[in-house]
Amino acid sequence: MARKPADQAVNRHDILIAAANVFRRKGYHGTKMADIAAEVDLTAGSLYHHFPDGKQQILREVLTDGLAMVTAEVQAIVEDNTLTPDEKFRKAVYAHIMALAQNVSVAAALVFETRNLLEDQSARDSYLQRRDSFEQLYRQVIHEGIEAGVFRHVDVPIFTKALLGSNNWVGVWFRPTGRLSGEEVAMEIADVFLNAVLIKT
Amino acid sequence: MARKPADQAVNRHDILIAAANVFRRKGYHGTKMADIAAEVDLTAGSLYHHFPDGKQQILREVLTDGLAMVTAEVQAIVEDNTLTPDEKFRKAVYAHIMALAQNVSVAAALVFETRNLLEDQSARDSYLQRRDSFEQLYRQVIHEGIEAGVFRHVDVPIFTKALLGSNNWVGVWFRPTGRLSGEEVAMEIADVFLNAVLIKT
DNA sequence: GTCTATATGGTGATAGAC
DNA sequence: GTCTATCACCATATAGAC
Known part of the structure; x- marks a missing residue:
């Protein structure tokens, strides 16, 4: 299936999508190389x-680009220290889910295909390291909230795993x-986890 | 690697594990057939x-048996109407996670390999139907808790997806x-989701 | 930059001996 | 019930024309 207006040259990004x-x-x-090729004619x-x-x-770049996209969204929020811990947490979860919901194929790849990053040990290790850094962002936000009382x-760590x-x-x-839009799902799940950690006053 | 005391005949279950x-x-x-074979000599x-x-x-039976095991644990609790909604919920989540933590390989297969249940459409459909029934158990418990106030x-549905x-x-x-045992993880996560739904008094 | 044709290696499955 | 040997097929990757 063509993804571009008739007969336009494909670029790397088209192929990755x-x-x-x-x-x-x-x-x-x-997936055969021929399957991917057919998708872009x-x-x-x-x-x-x-x-x-x-x-x-191709797999490596799908995952690398996908993780970078998700990380960018969340990191911007985590580093914004004008936000209170609970605002920061809610916005981070919301942005994270929105990024995934808007790119379900990439999101699914991040879950199912990371395990197939076999060859090229160094590329694999650097990917896993960046994934750990992403997880660390969430731990930090939760930690800040606890410290702030x-x-x-x-x-x-367990709460973070549950959230992820x-x-x-x-x-x-x-x-x-x-039934629900990405926004609604993101709001609802952010709400669930915020209720799970927040001390009710 | 042999999983049995020397030279004992293998059975179906050994092969599935x-x-x-x-x-x-x-x-x-x-996974090559030879890999599975080697694991049981x-x-x-x-x-x-x-x-x-x-x-x-082999895949079909790994998943079918795995799902049946997990379902059995949870279903027994959901059908025990001597429990209050919050007790029922906590015990169900705890039992679910314990079943997974005690069989990580099967648990991972339930997540990663269901998608490979391609051939034999009827077997595939019946499996997916049982998986939906399992999800329905959780929905029911949560619904009961809401009804009970x-x-x-x-x-x-969204809360259930988040929990699953x-x-x-x-x-x-x-x-x-x-760092933590299966019991500790199960307790902690059950706690997270119970806090997320429970109305604080 | 895209094509066709092909070399190459590998794997699921089968047949038949023991 | 387990083995060995082998078939038949398929998919990645390459080479070279256009």
């Missing part, structure tokens, strides 16, 4: 012009055509 | 004696050798 779409339907190993061989290292490179003394599990899962089940 | 272990390390498509060809339909059948008026996301995710990150 196409790849994420196919990965979501068939999984990384179930190319043939399998042509993909190697854009990605010399082949399928692994507005959050309960939850176990920060819920949020990541949105990328698996959310459909833009569903 | 072995398969789940390999799936967790390599993913379904990354057999050769690839021998597996077809136990599972005539091959790799798909002890839970907030959360959006039940957190719980499923335990099967992805939990390691028995980690």
